[in-house]
Amino acid sequence: MKATVAICTHNRAADLNEALQSLLHQSFDQSYEVIVVDNRSTDQTKQVVLDFQGMIDIPILYLYEERLGLSVARNRAIREAKGEYVLFLDDDAVASEDWIRGIVALFDRDPRIGCVGGKIVPAWEGSAPPWLLPENRTLYTILDYADEIVEMRKPAIPFGANVAFRKSLFASIAPFREDLGRVGSNLLSSEEAELIDRIRAKHAVYYTPHASVLHKIPRSRISRKWLLRRIYWQGVSSAVSSKKKAGIFLKSLVKLPVYALLTIVFLYDKRKSFRNISKITYNNGQIRGVLRMYQ
Incomplete structure (x- = not known):
């Protein structure tokens, strides 16, 4: 066949x-x-x-x-x-x-x-x-x-x-x-x-x-709420599938405060603000993905 x-x-x-x-x-x-x-x-x-x-x-x-x-x-x-x-x-x-x-x-x-x-x-x-x-x-x-x-x-x-x-x-x-x-x-x-x-x-x-x-x-x-949830789980997935979990964990911890600051700086620009919120969400997902492997 x-x-x-x-x-x-x-x-x-x-x-x-x-x-x-x-x-x-x-x-x-x-x-x-x-x-x-x-x-x-x-x-x-x-x-x-x-x-x-x-x-x-x-x-x-x-x-x-x-x-x-x-x-x-x-x-x-x-x-x-x-x-x-x-x-x-x-x-x-x-x-x-x-x-x-x-x-x-x-x-x-x-x-x-x-x-x-x-x-x-x-x-x-x-x-x-x-x-x-x-x-x-x-x-x-x-x-x-x-x-x-x-x-x-x-x-x-x-x-x-x-x-x-x-x-x-x-x-x-x-x-x-x-x-x-x-x-x-x-x-x-x-x-x-x-x-x-x-x-x-x-x-x-x-x-x-x-x-x-x-x-x-x-x-x-078709909502920002659903998309952020999807981005979060993409971060989880990336961490779970990666062989370099320690590196992902450390990089995410470093990036989070940077993106948080940029979100505040660009509050006047909705697109830039959402882009940084997305990155925060993704990195939170990566941290969760690393931690779930040790639960």
Whole structure:
């Protein structure tokens, strides 16, 4: 089998239905399967998958994963996948009609490629916030890396809403770290960056704008409060995944008073003030990430 489309989901039955519906219109004409990993949902997720099985003439596997955690669910999908390539689509994303074809074609042209990421276009509920700083756009899982197919050089990485892996590389490379990635309502992350960093040791990582997805951003996330929470957990994630925890801890302690002072100095400028508050929040997260390893 050429490809496996994997969707990991937790209590997003309505969004999952739209993600699955987008697979009905794929231009890909080779064999593929769909795996839905239900990560302890309590809504109508299973019924959505069962209903979808009657709409499409391809294998669809429903898996219930009791152990909560996005990395846990993704690793379950990787273990169960029969495809040569494993394509991850977020449960709140909608694939373009050339999504599968674009990713598979890129893998097929070069055996050195171990990971492929595609363009991720935001679908704001309402409109994009005018206060969003350019450096914070990626925290909303927005990716527009290039206008053509290119290799992604470190530190650039694809995002999990639209990322694919060559299945065979997991015979020698461990999959997602399960101490990273979202679990329930926390926003722990960096599992993708950590895995891709290891993949780069032997394989190339590529980006294609020709296999895009639309990623929903609900109104509940379009606030400075949510963004600061996301930044905090990014700091936690960075510290947990790092091998240089002592250095991170000391640097964060030094930086905090500096950013606090700059916040006061730039109170008249809302953008600069928020930028410094963001840095304080991030460094607080890094300190928390180091300390949680010793709890």
